[in-house]
Amino acid sequence: MESLKFCISLLVLQALFNISPTTEAVPAFCPGVFREYIGAEDKNVTFSDVPINPNVEFHFLLSFAIDYTNTKSPEPTNGDFLVYWDIDRLTPSQISSIKAQYKNVKVGMSLGGDTVNGKNATFTPASITSWVRNAIYSITKTVKEYNLDAIDIDYEHFNADPDTFAECIGRLLYYLKQNNVVSYTSIAPYANDSVQAHYLALWRKYGHLIDFVNFQFYAYEKGTTIPQFLQYFETQMYNYKGGKILVSFGTDNSGGLSPRHGFFDACSILRSQGTLHGIFIWSADDSKKDSFIYEKLSQDLLASAI
Numbered sequence: 572m573e574s575l576k577f578c579i580s581l582l583v584l585q586a587l588f589n590i591s592p593t594t595e596a597v598p599a600f601c602p603g604v605f606r607e608y609i610g611a612e613d614k615n616v617t618f619s620d621v622p623i624n625p626n627v628e629f630h631f632l633l634s635f636a637i638d639y640t641n642t643k644s645p646e647p648t649n650g651d652f653l654v655y656w657d658i659d660r661l662t663p664s665q666i667s668s669i670k671a672q673y674k675n676v677k678v679g680m681s682l683g684g685d686t687v688n689g690k691n692a693t694f695t696p697a698s699i700t701s702w703v704r705n706a707i708y709s710i711t712k713t714v715k716e717y718n719l720d721a722i723d724i725d726y727e728h729f730n731a732d733p734d735t736f737a738e739c740i741g742r743l744l745y746y747l748k749q750n751n752v753v754s755y756t757s758i759a760p761y762a763n764d765s766v767q768a769h770y771l772a773l774w775r776k777y778g779h780l781i782d783f784v785n786f787q788f789y790a791y792e793k794g795t796t797i798p799q800f801l802q803y804f805e806t807q808m809y810n811y812k813g814g815k816i817l818v819s820f821g822t823d824n825s826g827g828l829s830p831r832h833g834f835f836d837a838c839s840i841l842r843s844q845g846t847l848h849g850i851f852i853w854s855a856d857d858s859k860k861d862s863f864i865y866e867k868l869s870q871d872l873l874a875s876a877i
């Protein structure tokens with residue numbers, strides 16, 4: 572462990588200083604990606620429960636790794652991330668097994684989330700330098716232990732201004748990409764003024780390091796119509812200009828445009844316009860009760876476009 576920490580300490584220095592927004596990163600090309608969050612709700616779901624179409628690039632996103640103590644009254648740990656997903660069923664050996672069985676499967680982890688043990692999982696850096704240093708070490712360690720391919724940023728509460736968030740996350744992503752720790756990066760914003768302010772600050776400076784925008788369209792109001800959904804998508808295309816925005820729905824009775832009310836019709840329209848980059852679902856834990864019917868339909872739709 573000490574040797575790993577020493578090696579990372581040598582490499583981390585470049586990430587602790589300002590990175591020019593013109594820094595080039597090799598883009599990850601991934602048409603028609605399907606992504607699914609998994610493991611946040613302890614509903615005994617496993618990778619093998621979820622149907623996987625071999626013709627679609629499939630990303631599981633483990634939910635979540637959080638820089639908070641795992642106590643009754645959690646406290647922030649300044650970038651020292653702990654695993655909070657179902658560690659009994661979503662194990663390193665299970666990841667190796669599903670990736671060996673399906674060559675199109677990648678597995679990543681999502682950072683942050685909404686709450687931790689009933690308390691808001693708030694982004695609370697002591698300083699940019701210390702948070703980035705701790706995050707690089709703890710995340711690299713977990714990526715290696717679980718043989719992960721991707722990192723997703725899903726903070727929803729903030730105790731730092733947008734520029735500080737942008738610098739912390741941007742420098743972290745730069746290090747992870749530059750040193751081939753992960754192949755894919757993504758962010759998961761939604762339509763909330765505070766949330767958007769932080770993620771747009773990150774996007775403006777470090778968008779070139781972000782492969783996917785997992786926009787939480789299910790955070791819009793229930794009863795969203797197809798025209799409204801398409802307008803929301805257009806708005807986010809404008810906000811995250813040049814980004815691969817993935818459309819989404821929840822299987823937890825959340826809002827937005829549901830599959831029962833036209834989600835796949837909206838996807839077909841976007842595909843005809845050349846703007847359907849992929850679909851993600853929140854979450855496998857909630858989909859288990861319905862035998863993952865919408866996971867199958869989502870992947871079938873994406874596969875039909877290849």
